[in-house]
Amino acid sequence: MMWLWSAFIVSLSLFTIDRCYGISSSISPFIQYKHSIELEDNVADLWWTLDDAExxxxxxxxxxxxxxxSLGISPAGGMKGADIGVGWVDSKGNVHFQDRYASDFAKPMIDNTTTDWFAIRGREQNGWTAIQFKRLLDTCDSMDYPIKHKILVDFGNRDIVHHLLLHECTPSTIFDDNNLPSGVCDEIMSQVESCSTNFVTVWAVGGDYMVEYIEEVGYPVGDASFTKYYMIQMHYENTRRHSNRRDSSGIRFYLSNELRQHDLGYITFGTMSNLFGLAIPPLVERFVIDSYCPAKVTRVRCHFF
Structure with a gap:
């Protein structure tokens, strides 16, 4: 048996999809990159490419x-705990780069343990500064924050991705591994009925991009009595009727042979969703939807962390 912990991943991937995402810089990048983003209109742009092998x-x-x-990587998006690379180009065209660390919302200190940000080249032109640099994903430095994978929401489609659900198929489910069901939900529902009940995890717009189990708990996979197949169900909100959009959003799994003390268990509460079950009548100031949990469901002792 192996253990799995899932991290929701946001992939800042940019695809050619009938429209252009703005880049403000008047300077062309030094090389071609897989990903890019305009951090602030007419102020800052970022390109990057991940080398999995290195x-x-x-x-x-x-x-x-x-x-x-400068560019910072932090646990919560702020300065506290951030690993920061700071660079500039001097009057002679030489590039300088520093590895810094912010313990709080204050001037970042020089990281005197190891240097993990490395400048490659840079230049100033037309009032812009451009610097190319690299860094390991995980430096094993206590003053650095590891670059982790989280939920994969394709950056090019973040305007239409609404939520995703990961379903656990029943252990008895059998598919042709060379021809797994895939397509619009309504068109393949009869093929995946055994995968539509149990939820492993869910994500929706506004939710955390990373969900981690506590250290004592893991999700078991791989044993003959456990689930072999999982199904991802994506929901899109395509109000502008865009066509020819390709989406690579999803979930990346990490497996380990190091078993944790407890197997993860879960129980789902809520109201079944259908066309009318959650409909709110017009002109009401308050509307309550009641859900009932049968006694037999809670007869098994649950321990909530």
Whole structure:
């Protein structure tokens, strides 16, 4: 048996999909990258490519300034605990880069343990500063924050991805592994009925991009008595009727042979959703939907963490 912990992943992937996502910089990037994002309109742009083999990531940051520029990686999106690379280009065209760490919302200190941000090249042009640099995904440095994979919501489709559900198929489910069901839910529902009941995890817009179990708990996979197949159900909100959109959103799983103390168990509460079951009547100030949990469901002792 093996253990699995799932991390919801946000992949900042940009695809060619009938429209262009703006890049403000007047400077062309040094090389081609797999991903890019405009961090702030006419202020900052970022490109990056992940090298899985070397376990490192190459960035290129363009900022509309002729001073120093920086990129931070942090646990919660703020300065506290952030690993920060700071760089600038001097009057002779030389690139300088520093590895810094922010213990709080204050001036980041120099990381005097190891240097893990490495400048490759840079230049100033037309009032913009552009620096290419690289960093390991996980430096094993206590003053660095590891770059982790989280939920894969394709950046190019973040305007239409609404939520996703990971279903656990019953252990008796059998599919042709060379021809697994895939397609629009209504068109394949009869083929995947055995996979539509149990939920492993869910994510929706506004939710956390990463869900981790506590150290004592793991989700068991791989034993003959456990589930072999899982199904991802994606829901889209395509109000603008875009066509020819390709989406690579999903979930990445991590397996380990190191078993944890407890197997994960779960219980789902809620009201079954259908066309009318959750409909709110018009012009009401307050509307209550009652759900009932039969006594037999809670006869098994549950331990909530």
């Amino acid at each position: 376990r490192e990531i190459t960035f290129e940051l363009h900022v509309k300034t002729t001073g120093w520029i």
